[in-house]
């Protein structure tokens with residue numbers, strides 16, 4: 001085990017941080033606390049980040065036009081992005097994993113049609129799994145894809161879709177037969193070519209990025225857009241969850257780091273009882289607890305990406321990273337609000353926004369409870385899902 005970043009990783013993070021502080025922070029501050037960044041602006045931001053491998057191109061293989069970065073290097077940079085803007089980070093997370101899905105789970109025709117434009121940050125992807133009646137149990141998906149000659153007709157509604165309102169295409173989990181989880185498949189639906197509607201959702205936090213409902217009303221999609229053969233089920237996409245979950249955890253790590261940075265700065269500056277509040281033992285205790293939680297979360301996330309880089313399956317380690325990092329981020333951000341006293345609950349100091357953003361992340365990509373069931377299943381050999 002090596003706890004030191006390589007020289008390459010250190011330089012990559014340093015260079016990206018300079019960009020984040022000088023270029024990205026001024027842009028995103030214009031949209032805070034709760035204004036949606038327009039699609040064109042989000043694409044411009046991705047384009048600005050492309051040279052760093054952070055515009056959706058980072059972990060895509062060089063032979064497919066990407067930078068072929070190791071996941072851990074990408075993750076260390078992504079953590080910094082999440083520290084500066086959780087909203088842009090979430091949008092990029094979906095975009096990057098969308099590109100990666102096209103690379104590893106798609107057919108050549110779909111990959112060649114969509115991936116190059118994604119790698120130039122010209123179009124935005126989203127992933128449609130959840131429905132109004134279907135959340136934690138994906139096997140219950142109802143959105144239908146019914147074969148009609150050389151087309152599928154897609155009918156149904158998806159909800160909570162990150163990047164949904166921005167999206168040029170959606171990789172939609174659909175039901176092709178009534179055969180439970182085996183009857184699920186994934187089809188690429190193009191907004192311009194096939195047509196679907198979206199409605200943006202107003203949320204607790206992360207309102208500068210889009211989360212949307214998507215409506216598929218008998219949309220005719222060529223059979224060639226089916227990314228996974230009907231009957232194959234979604235097993236091949238499980239490797240995506242292993243990568244998505246620590247990445248969601250890392251989003252929380254970035255948000256929590258921003259909250260802790262603000263708390264430390266405020267504790268050194270604000271004076272009560274004749275000295276900076278940071279000189280009071282109970283405030284130091286809160287800061288120390290937050291720092292320990294944050295470091296432990298980082299180590300869990302880095303371990304998951306280290307295993308991924310070594311090609312080792314890590315469903316449990318990914319679940320642990322996602323579960324712990326998203327939960328402690330809520331605690332760290334809450335402590336930051338407490339340390340700010342009355343100022344903490346105003347819009348002027350930024351910690352209330354970080355608290356709201358942190359609170360969102362225990363839900364997507366498998367709630368905390370679902371991650372615990374995955375870990376519990378591995379520990380006991382007993383499946384609490386069924």
Ligand SMILES: Cc1cc2nc3c(=O)[nH]c(=O)nc-3n(C[C@H](O)[C@H](O)[C@H](O)COP(=O)(O)OP(=O)(O)OC[C@H]3O[C@@H](n4cnc5c(N)ncnc54)[C@H](O)[C@@H]3O)c2cc1C
Pocket residue numbers: 094127128129130133134135136137159160161162163211360361363364365366367368369370384385
């Ligand atoms: C910020 C954000 C972004 C998202 N982005 C996307 C996206 O891009 N694409 C997409 O498809 N979806 C997305 N989602 C949806 C997300 O994946 C679902 O919200 C999540 O899977 C939970 O589903 P649900 O909301 O229907 O809750 P439910 O499944 O209804 O769960 C409600 C509660 O019951 C608990 N619960 C459920 N089953 C069990 C069980 N067996 N044992 C114990 N407790 C249980 C849950 O933990 C939760 O506390 C996003 C959600 C959020 C908040």
